[in-house]
Amino acid sequence: MSVQFNSEAFNRRLLDDAEFVTRALDTLLPVDDGPEGRLMEAVRYAVLLGGKRVRPYLTLNTAALFSVDPKCALRAAAAIEMVHCYSLVHDDLPAMDDDDLRRGQPACHIKFDEASAILAGDALLTRAFEVLAEDGTHQDAGVRVELVQALARASGPLGMVGGQMLDLVAHDHDLDMNEIARLQRMKTGGLIDFAVMSGAILGKANEDSRHRLHGYAHDLGLAFQIVDDLLDVVGDEAQVGKRTGKDEAQGKATFVSMMGIDGAREQAQRLGDQAIQHLDIFAEKADPLRDMAHFIVHRAS
Numbered sequence: 617m618s619v620q621f622n623s624e625a626f627n628r629r630l631l632d633d634a635e636f637v638t639r640a641l642d643t644l645l646p647v648d649d650g651p652e653g654r655l656m657e658a659v660r661y662a663v664l665l666g667g668k669r670v671r672p673y674l675t676l677n678t679a680a681l682f683s684v685d686p687k688c689a690l691r692a693a694a695a696i697e698m699v700h701c702y703s704l705v706h707d708d709l710p711a712m713d714d715d716d717l718r719r720g721q722p723a724c725h726i727k728f729d730e731a732s733a734i735l736a737g738d739a740l741l742t743r744a745f746e747v748l749a750e751d752g753t754h755q756d757a758g759v760r761v762e763l764v765q766a767l768a769r770a771s772g773p774l775g776m777v778g779g780q781m782l783d784l785v786a787h788d789h790d791l792d793m794n795e796i797a798r799l800q801r802m803k804t805g806g807l808i809d810f811a812v813m814s815g816a817i818l819g820k821a822n823e824d825s826r827h828r829l830h831g832y833a834h835d836l837g838l839a840f841q842i843v844d845d846l847l848d849v850v851g852d853e854a855q856v857g858k859r860t861g862k863d864e865a866q867g868k869a870t871f872v873s874m875m876g877i878d879g880a881r882e883q884a885q886r887l888g889d890q891a892i893q894h895l896d897i898f899a900e901k902a903d904p905l906r907d908m909a910h911f912i913v914h915r916a917s
Contacts, residue, residue, distance in 0.1 A: 621910040629904060630911070633676055634669035640694040644747060658728045658736035659743075663701045666719050668917075670840075670908070671696045671811035677904040678812050678829060682819020691753045692763060692814045695744040699771050700807060702740035705733050707780070713862070741771070754818060762817050770810035779803025791869040797838065800871075804844070805837030812836075812905075828894045832905065835891035840912050842884040845870040849877065851916065888913035 641663050648656040672693035679689035708715040708723040709730060716726050725733035747753065748763045769775055779802030786799065812833035816826050848862060849872050862868075872880045891909045895902040 621907055623911075626904075626907040626911060629907075630668060630673060633673045634667070636676075636690060637669045637672040637693050637697055638664060640690050641697060644691075644694055645698075645743065654728070654732060655735055655739060658724055658732045659739050661727055662705045662724045662733075662736050663698065663740065665721055667697075667701075669693075669697060670912070671700055671807060673908060674808065674811040674833075674905070675814050677908070678815025679818050680904070681815065681825075681898055681901050682821055684815065684818045687752070688754050688818055689815065691747055691750075692818060693811075695747040695753075695767070696807065696811050696814065698740040698744040698747070699767065699776075702737040702744075703771075703776055703780075703807075705737040705740070709733060712780070712784070715862075756820075759817060759820065763814060766810055766813060766817060770806040775802055775806030776804075779806065786869060793871075793874050796869055796871060796874065800838060800841040801834070804841045805834065808837040808840060809833040825897070828897055831894040832891045832909075835887045835894070836909055836912060839884045839887035839891065839909070842871045842880050842887070843912060843915060845872045846877065846880055846884070847915075847917070848872075884913050 642660075645656065645659055645663060647653070647660070675693040675696055676686070676689050679686075679692070704718055705724045707713050708718055709725055715723055717723060721727075723733075724736055728736075745764055745767065748767060749760055751760075753763065754760050771777065773781075779799055782799045783803055789795075791799070809830065812829050813826065816829050821829070848870070871883065875883060888909045892906050895905055898905075
C-alpha cells in the first residue's frame with residue numbers, strides 16, 4: 617500500500633481505543649445482583665473478554681473526521697461492539713458454527729450454558745439499540761433515529777442475520793464468486809459499513825463524504841473477510857483464538873477455495889489499496905482509517 621504505516625503507533629492507538637470502549641461497555645452493562653444476575657454475568661463475559669475492537673475503532677476515527685463529540689462517538693462505538701459480540705455468541709452455538717473457543721477462551725455457551733448464551737446475545741442486541749436511542753448519543757433525535765435504522769438494516773435480514781442464513785444453506789449450493797461476495801457483504805461487511813457510516817451520521821456528513829466512506833467500508837469489509845478465510849487455512853490456532861480449518865472440513869466455498877491462497881492474498885491487498893484511495897478527500901485526518909486498512913490486510917488474528 618502506498619500509505620506510510622507505522623505498526624507500533626497503530627497498535628498503541630488500537631489498544632487505547634479498545635480500552636476506551638471496554639470502559640464504556642463496563643459502564644453501560646453493569647453487574648446485576650438480582651435473580652437474573654447470571655444473564656448479566658454471561659453478557660459481560662461475552663463483551664469484556666477482549667478483542668481488537670476493530671468496529672468501534674472505525675466508528676471513533678470516522679467520527680473524528682467530522683469533529684463529533686468523543687462521548688457521543690464512544691456510545692455509538694460501544695453499541696456496535698454489543699451487536700458484534702452478540703453475533704459471536706450466537707455464531708458459536710452448536711446450532712450454528714459449533715465453536716468451543718472464542719478469543720482463546722471458552723465460548724459463552726461453554727462457560728455458561730446454551731440457554732444463557734442465547735439470552736446474553738438477545739440482551740446485547742436489544743441494549744445496543746437502547747444506547748443509540750438515548751439522548752446521550754446525540755442531541756438531535758433525527759440523528760439517533762438514523763443510527764437506529766442504519767444498524768437495524770446492517771444487522772437484520774438484509775445484513776448480518778441474512779448473511780448468516782446464506783452461510784448456513786451454502787453447504788447445499790455451489791456458490792460462485794459473486795454469490796460468495798454477496799454473502800460476505802451481508803454477514804461481515806454490513807456491520808463494518810455501519811461502523812464507518814455511524815461516524816458520518818453522527819457528524820451530519822455531506823453526501824460526497826458519505827459516498828467516499830461507503831466505498832472505503834465496502835472494500836475494507838471484503839478484505840477483512842478474505843483475510844478471515846486465509847487465517848482459517850494458514851493461521852495459527854493459538855494466535856487466531858479459535859478453531860481453524862473449519863471451512864475446508866465443512867466443504868465451504870470461500871474466497872480461498874475459489875482463488876487459492878496466493879490469489880486471495882493478492883485480492884485482499886487490492887481491496888485494501890482501493891479502500892485507502894476512497895479517503896483521499898480527507899487528507900491526513902483519515903490516516904487512522906488508512907492504518908486500519910493496512911492492519912486488516914496483514915493481520916495474523
